[in-house]
Amino acid sequence: MEIPYTVKARPDTGLYNAKVGLWLFLASEVMLFGGLFSSYVLLRVGAPGGLWPRGWLNIPLGTLNTILLISSSITITFAWAALKSNQFGRFKVFLGTTLLLAITFLGIKSFEYRDKLSHYQVTLNSGQVVDGHLVERTADHLVLHGVEADSPKAFLDRRSREFRQLQHEEFKLATAEVKKVEAYKPRMNTYLALYWTMTGLHALHLVGGILVMGYFWGPGSRMWHTAPEHFTNRIEIAGLYWHFVDLVWVFLFPVLYLL
Amino acid sequence: MQTAIQSMPHGAAHAEPHAEPGFLRQYVFSTDHKVVGIQYGLTALIFLLFGFFLMLTMRWQIAHPGQPVPVVGPLLEAVLGQVAKGGMMSPDLYNSFGAMHGTIMVFLAIVPLAVGAFGNYLVPLQIGAIDMAFPRLNMTSYQFYFLGGIIMFASFFIPGGAAQAGWTSYPPLANAIPTDGQTFWLLGMVFLITSSLLGSVNIIATIIQLRAPGMTWMRLPFFVWAQFVASFLLLLAFPPLEAAGVMQLMDKVAGTSFFLPTGLAVGGAVGQASGGGSPLLWQHLFWFLAHPEVYVLILPALGIIAEIIANNTRKPLWGYKTLVYAALALGFISFIVWAHHMYLTGMGTTIATFFQTTTMLISVPSVIILTCLLISLWGGSIRFNTPMLFASAFLPMFGIGGLTGLPLGFSYSDIHLHDTYYVIGHFHYVVAPGTIFALFAGIYFWFPKVTGRVMNEFWGRVHFWGSLIFMNVVFMPMFVQGLSGMLRRMSDGGATYALRPDVHELNRVILWGAVCLALAQIPFIINFFYSIARGPRVTSDNPWNATTLEWQTPTPPGHGNFDKPIQVYRGPYEYSVPGASKDFTPQNELPAKA
Ligand code: HEM
Ligand SMILES: [Cu+2]
Numbered sequence: 001m002e003i004p005y006t007v008k009a010r011p012d013t014g015l016y017n018a019k020v021g022l023w024l025f026l027a028s029e030v031m032l033f034g035g036l037f038s039s040y041v042l043l044r045v046g047a048p049g050g051l052w053p054r055g056w057l058n059i060p061l062g063t064l065n066t067i068l069l070i071s072s073s074i075t076i077t078f079a080w081a082a083l084k085s086n087q088f089g090r091f092k093v094f095l096g097t098t099l100l101l102a103i104t105f106l107g108i109k110s111f112e113y114r115d116k117l118s119h120y121q122v123t124l125n126s127g128q129v130v131d132g133h134l135v136e137r138t139a140d141h142l143v144l145h146g147v148e149a150d151s152p153k154a155f156l157d158r159r160s161r162e163f164r165q166l167q168h169e170e171f172k173l174a175t176a177e178v179k180k181v182e183a184y185k186p187r188m189n190t191y192l193a194l195y196w197t198m199t200g201l202h203a204l205h206l207v208g209g210i211l212v213m214g215y216f217w218g219p220g221s222r223m224w225h226t227a228p229e230h231f232t233n234r235i236e237i238a239g240l241y242w243h244f245v246d247l248v249w250v251f252l253f254p255v256l257y258l259l
Numbered sequence: 260m261q262t263a264i265q266s267m268p269h270g271a272a273h274a275e276p277h278a279e280p281g282f283l284r285q286y287v288f289s290t291d292h293k294v295v296g297i298q299y300g301l302t303a304l305i306f307l308l309f310g311f312f313l314m315l316t317m318r319w320q321i322a323h324p325g326q327p328v329p330v331v332g333p334l335l336e337a338v339l340g341q342v343a344k345g346g347m348m349s350p351d352l353y354n355s356f357g358a359m360h361g362t363i364m365v366f367l368a369i370v371p372l373a374v375g376a377f378g379n380y381l382v383p384l385q386i387g388a389i390d391m392a393f394p395r396l397n398m399t400s401y402q403f404y405f406l407g408g409i410i411m412f413a414s415f416f417i418p419g420g421a422a423q424a425g426w427t428s429y430p431p432l433a434n435a436i437p438t439d440g441q442t443f444w445l446l447g448m449v450f451l452i453t454s455s456l457l458g459s460v461n462i463i464a465t466i467i468q469l470r471a472p473g474m475t476w477m478r479l480p481f482f483v484w485a486q487f488v489a490s491f492l493l494l495l496a497f498p499p500l501e502a503a504g505v506m507q508l509m510d511k512v513a514g515t516s517f518f519l520p521t522g523l524a525v526g527g528a529v530g531q532a533s534g535g536g537s538p539l540l541w542q543h544l545f546w547f548l549a550h551p552e553v554y555v556l557i558l559p560a561l562g563i564i565a566e567i568i569a570n571n572t573r574k575p576l577w578g579y580k581t582l583v584y585a586a587l588a589l590g591f592i593s594f595i596v597w598a599h600h601m602y603l604t605g606m607g608t609t610i611a612t613f614f615q616t617t618t619m620l621i622s623v624p625s626v627i628i629l630t631c632l633l634i635s636l637w638g639g640s641i642r643f644n645t646p647m648l649f650a651s652a653f654l655p656m657f658g659i660g661g662l663t664g665l666p667l668g669f670s671y672s673d674i675h676l677h678d679t680y681y682v683i684g685h686f687h688y689v690v691a692p693g694t695i696f697a698l699f700a701g702i703y704f705w706f707p708k709v710t711g712r713v714m715n716e717f718w719g720r721v722h723f724w725g726s727l728i729f730m731n732v733v734f735m736p737m738f739v740q741g742l743s744g745m746l747r748r749m750s751d752g753g754a755t756y757a758l759r760p761d762v763h764e765l766n767r768v769i770l771w772g773a774v775c776l777a778l779a780q781i782p783f784i785i786n787f788f789y790s791i792a793r794g795p796r797v798t799s800d801n802p803w804n805a806t807t808l809e810w811q812t813p814t815p816p817g818h819g820n821f822d823k824p825i826q827v828y829r830g831p832y833e834y835s836v837p838g839a840s841k842d843f844t845p846q847n848e849l850p851a852k853a
Contacts, residue, residue, distance in 0.1 A: 003390060005468050013467060017392040020464040028456055028498045035499030035544055039506065039517065042540050187514035190535040197509055197517075 296380030361426025387471025407450030485562030572639030645719030660688030681741025725779025732772030
């Protein structure tokens with residue numbers, strides 16, 4: 001007993017089942033990220049004037065990642081086209097490239113995450129605030145490489161002239177004079193909470209995509225020899241999903257890195 | 260003739276040798292939509308009973324605050340310990356039971372019954388398909404639902420007990436309660452949302468792709484349309500709540516402040532949270548789901564009622580197309596009314612006006628549907644069997660629920676009614692004697708197809724009259740209480756407020772109404788299980804002389820559903836067609852030669 005239209009398109013709708021399913025799934029994904037982006041807008045609009053962090057992320061790295069992801073969207077299309085024109089070897093190359101690009105994206109992303117986790121803001125009893133990367137931490141002192149200011153507000157807009165004029169140096173702080181130590185984790189402020197949650201959820205979507213594409217590249221590709229049309233459909237579906245993941249990043253990048 | 264015919268797989272299916280699948284494959288890990296539907300149905304019925312039991316103990320506490328709960332009190336103390344000391348319900352326990360009553364009823368009982376059970380079982384049959392479009396996803400959907408249910412249920416037994424912040428889980432309260440119940444709630448919801456995502460994709464894709472040849476859109480039974488729209492609501496409205504759930508989970512476990520404002524003080528002390536969040540944001544995201552969700556509760560019910568009315572009046576539904584368009588309109592508008600739950604949040608008159616307008620707009624298609632169903636009764640020689648009794652009681656009950664919604668839809672009157680028992684009365688009329696009656700009607704109606712046996716008619720009537728009377732004893736007084744200002748979610752039933760004594764007295768009336776309502780379900784439960792084993796066998800595959808395709812299958816339908824290729828020639832409700840040889844013409848019956 002076989003479900004109809006798993007491979008061939010239904011004549012009146014012009015679609016095979018999985019494609020309908022995927023489009024529906026993507027519609028719900030749009031609503032998921034739509035909910036998050038709306039939350040971003042609401043929280044940012046609700047933030048007291050001028051108190052939204054700017055320039056906290058590495059734009060060159062973000063740009064590189066954007067390029068990687070867009071390229072991977074193109075290569076997966078080529079992979080599908082290769083199957084359509086019966087070139088299995090070419091397909092392997094292009095899907096492999098897609099996988100490499102995706103994994104590189106995740107590598108860069110985790111580098112950025114690690115950077116945030118070793119980035120600290122330390123409030124001293126005197127009221128001074130030191131912001132920078134942790135060099136060393138022992139029981140009685142902390143060493144940070146970064147900048148110092150009278151108030152954390154000075155660190156909000158890192159594209160401002162004032163911030164760029166701050167001296168970068170190494171600070172050795174005795175534990176006794178430290179009031180509060182805080183890493184750039186989600187709990188630090190709403191901006192970082194959004195950054196971690198949104199990019200984290202996006203990264204999970206990438207991981208899912210990589211697992212599926214990895215399967216189609218490896219053991220799953222044997223299907224090509226038994227059911228080529230079905231296999232081609234699967235790659236098409238994977239590609240559609242991948243375009244969506246790409247699209248989400250195309251929104252995330254400007255919203256979190258540039259604005 | 261059409262290419263589509265070749266996809267009717269039946270000839271092929273019989274040719275291959277057919278190994279009997281083992282017990283596990285057949286009943287537990289089955290991908291057959293009918294088995295999945297039955298799994299959904301039985302699990303959801305258990306949750307329905309459990310949710311009802313939570314409410315019963317709460318009603319005792321409301322009527323007799325601080326007195327040990329009779330019968331189950333010692334059991335509660337034995338299982339839950341401190342929170343039920345001396346068999347009494349502590350306010351904490353009351354809050355847990357209240358939050359979980361709502362959660363279980365909506366997400367684990369009614370929707371899984373209406374969409375998971377009825378949708379899964381009937382949609383493929385009614386459109387002439389052999390199964391769902393994605394049978395394995397269908398099984399997975401049930402498994403996610405089951406796990407979500409387990410998580411919710413387990414949360415009663417963790418230290419501190421289950422979630423306490425209501426089924427609405429408003430922050431900052433939801434975050435401020437220091438126990439882990441809320442975390443379990445959020446995790447459980449993520450599972451349930453995933454389940455509903457898989458289920459709704461499946462139902463929509465099945466309706467789009469697997470309709471039998473000749474089954475055009477306007478020949479779909481109204482039930483299928485209702486499932487189609489309800490599934491779209493699930494598909495599109497749940498994800499924002501998933502996003503919100505993830506954010507609340509982050510607030511809970513990662514210490515973020517998505518929903519926590521700056522300077523939030525809990526128990527007199529300013530908390531550690533970074534602040535900058537917005538409690539209102541949660542309310543928006545929650546109601547963006549939860550308003551469409553109420554239409555997920557009601558649409559499948561309307562679908563069931565439509566089928567039963569057409570069948571038992573032996574007449575076509577009045578205004579089939581109108582019904583379809585009204586259901587579609589309902590679906591669209593339900594996405595833009597959510598903030599009528601938030602009039603008291605200080606939204607300002609412009610926004611309030613918008614949401615008042617849309618709320619009044621959405622009552623138009625609701626009234627249209629109800630009116631079409633009422634007119635359908637007109638002039639029919641009605642067969643009043645148990646399904647039809649429930650269906651005919653549904654109409655006025657749903658009517659009361661809908662009409663009492665109108666004063667809530669205007670911000671001016673809602674300011675007085677919000678958060679009172681009036682609201683509880685309103686939505687219970689739509690869901691309890693409304694949707695639940697429809698579900699009962701559906702169970703009695705399709706029972707012969709699923710089991711091959713018929714439920715007892717006499718006990719069905721006892722069940723019906725008991726339920727109808729006591730539903731009203733329970734819910735009607737709530738309007739009175741609410742109008743006199745009694746608030747909801749008070750563990751002492753409002754005893755600390757200066758209300759007229761007779762308003763408090765109603766709490767006792769409601770308690771005994773609820774107890775009797777429980778007793779009225781006993782005939783149903785016994786009848787249900789007894790009939791599965793011993794009920795009289797049906798003598799025909801189509802015992803109600805119905806027109807739709809699910810009755811054109813063997814009884815019960817086997818794997819693959821139909822034993823012949825299906826070609827549809829006509830609409831779903833050809834009852835009493837003038838000149839026809841019998842008073843019903845099944846959708847797949849060959850047209851008479853002209
Ligand atoms: C047909 C017209 C309807 C209108 C105008 C309407 C209007 C409203 C309004 C304005 C509220 C908010 C009241 C408040 O909190 O102050 C409300 C609450 C509610 N309604 Fe309706 N409603 C309608 C139909 C329905 C239906 C069909 C259902 C479900 C099947 C439903 C279920 C609910 C629920 C569950 C709540 C309460 C949620 C809560 O606060 O816990 N309503 N309704
Ligand atoms: Cu609503």
